[in-house]
Amino acid sequence: MESLKYDLTNTPLREVNQFLHSDASLLNGKHIEINNPNGAHHIAVGLKSEATVTIHGHAGYYAAGMNQIADVTIEGSVGSGVAENMMSGRVHVKGFASNAAGATANGGLLVIDGDAGLRCGISLKGADIVVGGSVGSFSAFMAQAGNMVILGDAGEGLGDSIYEARLFVRGKVKSLGADCEVKTMGAEDRKILVDLLERSGHSDVSPESFTLYGSARTLYHFNVAKSGAY
Amino acid sequence: MSDTPNKIPQTEPHQSATFDKLTNSQIRRAAATGIYDIRGGGAKRKLPHFDDLLFLGASMSRYPLEGYREKCGTDVVLGTRFAKKPIHLKTPVTIAGMSFGALSAPAKEALGRGAGAVGTSTTTGDGGMTPEERGQSKTLVYQYLPSRYGMNPDDLRKADAIELVVGQGAKPGGGGMLLGQKISARVAKMRCLPEGIDQRSACRHPDWTGPDDLEIKIAEIREITDWEKPIYVKIGATRPYFDVALAVKAGADVIVLDGMQGGTAATQEVFIEHVGIPILAAIRPAVQSLQDLGMHRKVQLIVSGGIRNGADVAKALALGADAVAIGTAALIALGDNDPELEAEYNKLGTTAGAYDDWHEGRDPAGITTQDPELMKRLDPVKAGHRLANYLTVMTMEAQVIARACGKSHLHNLEPEDLVALTIEASAMAKVPLAGTNWIPGESKF
Numbered sequence: 001m002e003s004l005k006y007d008l009t010n011t012p013l014r015e016v017n018q019f020l021h022s023d024a025s026l027l028n029g030k031h032i033e034i035n036n037p038n039g040a041h042h043i044a045v046g047l048k049s050e051a052t053v054t055i056h057g058h059a060g061y062y063a064a065g066m067n068q069i070a071d072v073t074i075e076g077s078v079g080s081g082v083a084e085n086m087m088s089g090r091v092h093v094k095g096f097a098s099n100a101a102g103a104t105a106n107g108g109l110l111v112i113d114g115d116a117g118l119r120c121g122i123s124l125k126g127a128d129i130v131v132g133g134s135v136g137s138f139s140a141f142m143a144q145a146g147n148m149v150i151l152g153d154a155g156e157g158l159g160d161s162i163y164e165a166r167l168f169v170r171g172k173v174k175s176l177g178a179d180c181e182v183k184t185m186g187a188e189d190r191k192i193l194v195d196l197l198e199r200s201g202h203s204d205v206s207p208e209s210f211t212l213y214g215s216a217r218t219l220y221h222f223n224v225a226k227s228g229a230y
Numbered sequence: 231m232s233d234t235p236n237k238i239p240q241t242e243p244h245q246s247a248t249f250d251k252l253t254n255s256q257i258r259r260a261a262a263t264g265i266y267d268i269r270g271g272g273a274k275r276k277l278p279h280f281d282d283l284l285f286l287g288a289s290m291s292r293y294p295l296e297g298y299r300e301k302c303g304t305d306v307v308l309g310t311r312f313a314k315k316p317i318h319l320k321t322p323v324t325i326a327g328m329s330f331g332a333l334s335a336p337a338k339e340a341l342g343r344g345a346g347a348v349g350t351s352t353t354t355g356d357g358g359m360t361p362e363e364r365g366q367s368k369t370l371v372y373q374y375l376p377s378r379y380g381m382n383p384d385d386l387r388k389a390d391a392i393e394l395v396v397g398q399g400a401k402p403g404g405g406g407m408l409l410g411q412k413i414s415a416r417v418a419k420m421r422c423l424p425e426g427i428d429q430r431s432a433c434r435h436p437d438w439t440g441p442d443d444l445e446i447k448i449a450e451i452r453e454i455t456d457w458e459k460p461i462y463v464k465i466g467a468t469r470p471y472f473d474v475a476l477a478v479k480a481g482a483d484v485i486v487l488d489g490m491q492g493g494t495a496a497t498q499e500v501f502i503e504h505v506g507i508p509i510l511a512a513i514r515p516a517v518q519s520l521q522d523l524g525m526h527r528k529v530q531l532i533v534s535g536g537i538r539n540g541a542d543v544a545k546a547l548a549l550g551a552d553a554v555a556i557g558t559a560a561l562i563a564l565g566d567n568d569p570e571l572e573a574e575y576n577k578l579g580t581t582a583g584a585y586d587d588w589h590e591g592r593d594p595a596g597i598t599t600q601d602p603e604l605m606k607r608l609d610p611v612k613a614g615h616r617l618a619n620y621l622t623v624m625t626m627e628a629q630v631i632a633r634a635c636g637k638s639h640l641h642n643l644e645p646e647d648l649v650a651l652t653i654e655a656s657a658m659a660k661v662p663l664a665g666t667n668w669i670p671g672e673s674k675f
Contacts, residue, residue, distance in 0.1 A: 013453075014453070014457075017453045017456075018456060021456060041446050041449065041450065042446070042449060042450040042453045042454075045450055045453050045454050046383055046453065046454030046455070048383070060446075061443070061446045061447075061450070062437070062446065062447070062450040065450050065454065066382075066383040066386075066454055068383060068384075080437060080438070080443070081437035081438070081447075081450075084436075084437045085378060085381060085382070085383070087382055087383065099437075100436055100437040100438075103436040103437040104378040104381065104436055104437070106382065106422070119436065119437075122436040122437070123377070123378060123432065123436045125378070125422040126422060141436075142430070142432060144421075144422050144423055145422050161430070163423060163424065163427075164424060220424070220427040220428065221410060221427065221428050222265075222407065222409075222428045
């Protein structure tokens with residue numbers, strides 16, 4: 001695979017992102033390495049080709065935001081909104097992620113090896129998120145579709161006002177949000193979990209050690225009798 | 231006159247001003263249902279507005295322009311601060327954000343057609359961009375909202391400008407609710423939700439909190455779109471001086487300021503009528519903020535909320551706005567609340583002009599509905615033509631006033647061309663009470 005290297009200490013990020021937005025025919029199959037990111041915001045955002053990008057170090061907000069097709073690895077930790085609104089492809093954070101990781105993501109796979117902060121998977125719209133560690137409070141808030149696998153614990157208000165997303169949690173859940181409840185894990189759910197564990201490098205983890213959470217669907221139609229839940 | 235004790239003179243029945251008929255009906259409705267009233271539209275109460283201002287016109291000290299011979303420019307360029315591709319509109323009257331979902335597909339198409347015909351922009355809404363809308367809109371502004379329903383980077387790139395919505399005038403600080411009747415299969419698919427559920431729209435963005443984060447968010451959108459598109463920030467009118475300053479600091483190219491008369495697809499009546507301020511009270515603080523930062527005319531200001539005619543346009547521009555946006559007025563031009571449909575409005579328990587249950591999806595005009603039969607009633611070509619006519623009239627009306635004030639461009643109108651009819655309007659618009667040189671709070675009577 002042809003590899004290209006950028007060093008953000010002497011190349012403006014704008015130039016790097018502009019290159020990463022080049023025609024797919026130029027980028028498909030290429031490996032782009034970004035050195036010395038030093039926590040810069042919005043690195044490798046808006047990608048839309050079959051490129052592989054490796055960021056050697058920590059990234060700031062919105063790393064790999066709105067990713068399409070591309071495979072982005074961050075060899076460090078990231079700020080808020082990693083892979084926000086991702087449509088497809090894969091984003092892998094080797095370290096920790098701050099708030100709103102994978103927010104509103106529609107497709108693709110986000111893997112976080114460490115912990116994720118508050119509101120991980122907020123308004124999730126179809127993507128898959130696997131967190132090797134724990135997630136902060138209010139994760140999967142209003143999550144509409146997609147799957148979250150959390151190998152550690154979850155904070156307060158998990159899955160508040162959740163729609164049709166599946167939440168697999170191995171550890172403890174501090175509290176569930178409104179309309180989120182424990183579900184029975186069926187064969188289809190288990191298959192999804194096993195597949196995500198495999199694709200995120202956790203194939204050694206037993207799917208039986210997880211509990212599935214989802215929507216009780218009692219808030220799907222506004223009902224004054226439920227007003228205490230809001 | 232006889233003094234018979236059986237004929238004591240009676241007073242007229244005295245209706246309470248506090249407990250008037252509307253209030254009493256609201257109490258009875260609440261008592262019967264146990265739930266607050268939801269409706270569409272903006273504030274309906276009487277508010278200080280552009281009607282409370284007058285232009286002075288030319289006189290001994292001002293020289294007017296000939297109505298049919300001398301040019302009075304109307305164009306506006308939006309997004310000159312950072313965007314590589316600012317948008318150039320022929321008229322400063324734009325179409326405000328309204329969603330596919332709240333509105334039918336033919337209504338969205340008609341808005342695009344009407345706006346395109348006169349060289350102005352139209353705007354998407356919560357729920358994403360439809361191909362009909364993109365196809366029929368020459369200049370399309372793409373709203374980036376807290377819910378991110380239907381949001382995807384391909385549509386972001388297809389847009390001519392991007393409007394990051396922080397709030398709207400009808401409900402500053404509020405999210406939204408689209409009732410199940412309007413969540414058709416197509417709307418549900420675009421929003422990634424189960425069909426027929428009551429859909430809630432978030433009031434806060436999911437991945438940023440506060441103006442410092444917003445600055446980074448705007449920079450991300452600029453990076454994704456290679457700094458080509460103008461980025462607007464839309465705010466509901468509440469604390470315009472500070473909100474405008476923070477939006478400028480966050481990197482906005484354009485600020486959209488929406489007063490409480492601005493419409494919504496569906497919100498609680500109590501929210502619409504009691505939160506936010508009228509647009510008349512918001513423009514001067516917003517302009518002052520831009521002037522204090524040295525950014526007036528560099529960051530453009532679009533104002534909305536109750537704009538109805540060319541006089542309103544001219545007054546908004548004279549107070550310092552660069553352009554205006556219309557929503558409710560555009561729907562009326564398409565055919566909303568038309569008295570010709572009176573019999574059908576009566577069946578819905580209302581009357582033409584007062585119909586505001588847009589969220590129920592039973593609009594007989596085929597505009598605020600997803601019912602396939604009702605929406606067939608709206609011909610997008612004819613409705614688009616009506617909108618184009620209306621936009622043309624508004625623009626010409628504004629020109630008439632500007633020429634009378636001796637201005638060769640609408641943007642040359644200034645506060646000194648205006649006086650106020652009421653003390654309230656004088657204080658809010660910071661123009662003198664008519665016949666005096668008094669501005670409350672600015673000078674002594």
